[in-house]
Amino acid sequence: MPNSKLKISGLTKRYGDFVALAPTDLEVAEGEFLTLLGPSGSGKTTLLSLIAGLAVPDGGQLLINGKDVTFGAPYERDIGMVFQNYALFPHMTIAENIAFPLKMRRVDAATARRQALEALEMVRLPHVAARFPKELSGGQQQRIALARCLVYKPSIILMDEPLGALDKKLRDHMQLEIKRIHRELGTTIVYVTHDQEEAMTMSDRICLMNGGKIEQLGTPSDLYFRPRTLFVADFLGESNLFEGTVTEVRGDHVEVALAQGGAVAHAVTNAPVAAGGKVRVMVRPQNIAMANGVTAANAVSGKVLDSMITGSLTKLYVESDAAGQAPVVLSYPTSMGASRHAVGQQVTLTWQRSDAVAVPDSL
Template structure:
């Protein structure tokens, strides 16, 4: 594994009686793209502010490239920050905006212009150097803000919801652009967002936060397929969560009892042992539920009734009701096709899943 670029140990922050960030430990590898994800008030922006030096922790330690920067001024931390509002100087040209950090570092004007042009080429806007920010689109301004941040090659780039002000199409395009630039530079990026899809698309790892704590840290696949807690299962992506009771515990799979019978599942990745008789929630993603018109001997399935059908584009979503699901509709996602379009409200179907696609999570 690459060496640690950012190492956080026991870092915490309080505002009066409010715990904005409980003591956390976090290692970010050199060249990694780490996303801080979570709902409002989860602590992600507080953590980013502490890394940037815009706030001071109450306790703990932070190292950047092995140097203790816990209480070091922001401009001495070898970091760059990209904000949502771009923060470009309106009276300066694009080239002057990008070269400004170099000017503050006493870089010779000719060298600063050369590096600014290189940064413009990296963000694919070399022809806009003489324009002013007001003459640029939102996407162009964001790329200029990114170029200004990268021009002095900081060790770590922090991004605080940088795409939040853009429309969806432009946001999707900028996600790809930021990933391209990240690959070309190899710089460590710590990225804050509340957008789950954005986090899944861009990250090497996701740090999912809740209530000032790290709920789970791992690759997008880790969090999506192996949630450690009910919060992770419910927050990240769409999921079906069924109340159940453990009926048997095996080496690889367990048995759980729903109202309609025994079904297979696997245990959550938190390492806590499950015991027979224990209450759990079984999580199955909508795309991992399989339907048939009639049950088979190999897969008897669970009976459910279609209550709604929606074509959402490439996916068709079916909503079903069943006693084991309570009042919450079961969501099934199918590729949009003539077969998917053949289901009608009122159809009674057999529902089943593979053991590896169902995760039992302790309540």
């Protein structure tokens, strides 16, 4: 990878017999926004702790700017950290809080204050310099924590669920602020979250983790539209997963006989599959439509279980043999003029081959 800022090779961490992080390879480019995403216990926080130097690996190598810091102390790594807990000093003014890292680096007081005020401008809070942390809202305190990290210009900024304590509206606003700052400064950011929407919104790439290993690494679009495993298909966003058996493989296009109902599905795949193999065909709710006429493939029939307006989207739940126990979910934009579907109504659902992805049927 050109202009690599962070390079991890075979990094691993164990706690007794428990493997918190299996041998892992990962490279982050200069100026990239990479998100470590996954459920609790997936290894994302362990990996972040190893990058930060807050934990000692049991094997592997970690390079920052080409320098081996595998066993280096945190202060030797040229990193900054932003936590969910803002960790601001309550007895210091905001300007003093931001200038504190510069003071520790023996920057003279006048320069430190000037750079602290510049950092406040960066997070659009120049008017709070003389206030104390208790006088600010949670969102403002988080922006101050970010400014304190930015002020000494670290090579990499690590963020550990920094928006987890904020309400949804404020969290959405802070996502835009962090992205704006990242875009303006070109800072390399490694961000940890369990929030799928947050990861999709903010990242250049997502590193989705599961069971102490990387499940899939790629752009948000890669993971959402072209998952390689059942875990990725099921974890990221809402999905319909039809059980089936591969009957034919033509390059990255496959034909699948769905497990029940006698339906046939045509799909694409990014994973190695073979004729006779068990797969799940993933189709996103927004990619399913009502069939207007007779269709032989990429179609399932069923009866309407329920219809719900969730805001901007209306969701239709359909019971179908092809989906096993779970109902098929179809979503479309909410509008006054949309036709209503009665509970119990028989319907046929269909989708385009390019919107269907076959993944091996195993977690």
